[in-house]
Amino acid sequence: MVAILILRPEREAAAMAKQLRRAGHDVHLSPMLEIVADPAWPLRLGDLRPAAVIVTSANAVQAEGAPPLPAALADRPALCVGARTAAAAKAAGFRAATAPGEGGAEALVAWIVGHLDPAAGMLLHLGGRDRAGDVDGRLQRNGFAVTTLETYRAEARTEFSKETAALLSGGGVDLVVTASARTSAAFLACLRAGGQVSRLAELAIVAISAAAAAPLVEAGARHVHVPDAPTGAALGDLVLGLADRRRGVAANPDS
Structure with a gap:
């Protein structure tokens, strides 16, 4: 064994x-890491109406104690890192959640740059307090407007x-x-x-x-x-x- x-x-x-x-x-x-959801993050959404939502971790939408997904985001396409995160996004209430690029954050960024038009509207990134991969920065350098909402934090043991x-x-x-x-x-x-x-x-x-x-x-x-x-x-x-x-x-x- x-x-x-x-x-x-x-x-x-x-x-x-x-x-x-x-x-x-x-x-x-x-x-x-202990995952701690931020129950107040929907209050910071305000009037944001993104063209698409980036979800880089299942914890961003499905951590224990996470609030319900705001109705304003449910019909936005969720672009996720990995099939597990896409499944979590669907379970959280996104009607369309996919994992384009079939890889990690780099593959997702490459897919967005290759398939989406920055002029179509801003992208909303739901993520943790500590994020790897510089997803936002790489997209911004390619002309995309990106707003990030921190929906959870991971406390280290x-x-x-x-x-x-x-x-x-x-x-x-x-x-x-x-x-x-x-x-x-x-x-x-x-x-x-x-x-x-x-x-x-x-x-x-x-x-x-x-x-x-x-x-x-x-x-x-x-x-x-x-x-x-x-x-x-x-x-x-x-x-x-x-x-x-x-x-x-x-x-x-x-x-």
């Missing part, structure tokens, strides 16, 4: 954890739970899964707080992108795996494949 430590928030990790457990792996959730600390100190983790640079930075901070930074050289890190892995690589991580596409689905497939291979090697050490 392969032990996998997933650092993503529980809601985001649920589907991956279910898939891995179904395959017979030992999955532990240790969210490094400062120390591990007792269970996670025990797993790591006892060598009970085979794979560590991270999906953002902030998650990785929080994990690193917790390792330092617990005096376990030296474990990085041994741990296998599975990150959604090179940027997400960077804080751990800079601190000494040597075994890093990144999927071909920076999406949740690609990350899940990579984790499952690595776990299955590790289990096969453990079962047949001489093969």
